[in-house]
Amino acid sequence: MLNYLWGFMIIIGIVVGALKGNISEVGNATINSSKEAVSLCITMLGIMAMWTGMMQVAKKCGLVASFTRALRPVIRFLFPDLPKDHVVNEYIASNMIANILGLGWAATPMGLMAMKELKKLNQDREIASCDMCTLLIVNISSLQLIPVNIIAYRSQYGSANPAEILMSGIVATSISTLAGVIFAVAARKISHIKNRRR
Amino acid sequence: MNFIIYISDYIMPFIFFYVIGLGLLTKTPIFDEFIKGAKEGFKVVFDILPTLIGLMVAIGILRASGALDLLSNLLKPLTDLLHFPSELLPIVLVKMFSSSAATSLLLDIYKEYGPDSYLGRLISIILSSTETIFYTMAVYFTAAGVKKTRYTLAGALVATLAGTIASVIITNLVFY
Numbered sequence: 001m002l003n004y005l006w007g008f009m010i011i012i013g014i015v016v017g018a019l020k021g022n023i024s025e026v027g028n029a030t031i032n033s034s035k036e037a038v039s040l041c042i043t044m045l046g047i048m049a050m051w052t053g054m055m056q057v058a059k060k061c062g063l064v065a066s067f068t069r070a071l072r073p074v075i076r077f078l079f080p081d082l083p084k085d086h087v088v089n090e091y092i093a094s095n096m097i098a099n100i101l102g103l104g105w106a107a108t109p110m111g112l113m114a115m116k117e118l119k120k121l122n123q124d125r126e127i128a129s130c131d132m133c134t135l136l137i138v139n140i141s142s143l144q145l146i147p148v149n150i151i152a153y154r155s156q157y158g159s160a161n162p163a164e165i166l167m168s169g170i171v172a173t174s175i176s177t178l179a180g181v182i183f184a185v186a187a188r189k190i191s192h193i194k195n196r197r198r
Numbered sequence: 199m200n201f202i203i204y205i206s207d208y209i210m211p212f213i214f215f216y217v218i219g220l221g222l223l224t225k226t227p228i229f230d231e232f233i234k235g236a237k238e239g240f241k242v243v244f245d246i247l248p249t250l251i252g253l254m255v256a257i258g259i260l261r262a263s264g265a266l267d268l269l270s271n272l273l274k275p276l277t278d279l280l281h282f283p284s285e286l287l288p289i290v291l292v293k294m295f296s297s298s299a300a301t302s303l304l305l306d307i308y309k310e311y312g313p314d315s316y317l318g319r320l321i322s323i324i325l326s327s328t329e330t331i332f333y334t335m336a337v338y339f340t341a342a343g344v345k346k347t348r349y350t351l352a353g354a355l356v357a358t359l360a361g362t363i364a365s366v367i368i369t370n371l372v373f374y
Contacts, residue, residue, distance in 0.1 A: 140335070
């Protein structure tokens, strides 16, 4: 997908540039943009390292483990069909915590492990189980509370107060997650009703 | 509404205070752990770097050629109807497919209008509220060998739409 997206962006850009007569700006843009990407990453390096460092400390003093325990009732609510002490509960909890703390790179492996377990619980069927749909909807609605990367970008591009959007962002992402959860719970109930009718 | 911005100032320092405080109380080797975690952070950034270069070059080309302005102008009648800024529509659409492409477009908005402008703040909040739909679905469902995704896409779209609408309302309430 990205292959086509990227390819088309460049082709269309060059064609439009040639047609509009600003092809020299296009050429300069390639050079300047590549430099810009590097300076951006240098800023990101600092902020990311600081944040992941903090989160590692949080993990080590057991904060993550206690959050995971605190999440159990949430998981029971969202995934009522899961067997109680199955390891999949842990994977889902870790996935959610990692997402909330902004550790996307840690969240994804956990999410994938959860999906593999859900697949086994679903008897390897090719059609998604309600639990899989719920997990994905919750993930996509973004549990991430603190958008560290966006704050880093704002800082790089001269924001007077990069973190000012924090609380607003948290409210917005909570609303999107709430909408997703309501949908997932409703869809699950509807599908159970449909199944019972059969 | 100013107090929401006020709280935002406190969030990060509070988190640090809490984590470091807890670390000291539990006698964890906090600095060693910090270094360990920071190194992981490095890996993430270096992994992103090639993708970022590729995509920022593509966006740079699109922008310099004037194609993005063309697109915005084309979409203006629709977005004016929705009271949604047409400059941000490409980002919201692209974000469903690719996080990196959306990021490059985001940076473009920052460059053109500044991160503290209405557009800059609004898009920051929108992008904080949602993840890429198709990419996430592809990765997760491939891992589970699932071909029929049922109501996942609908749910994802509902969540994304809710987040976007909420972002517009919140930005207007808090900052203006």
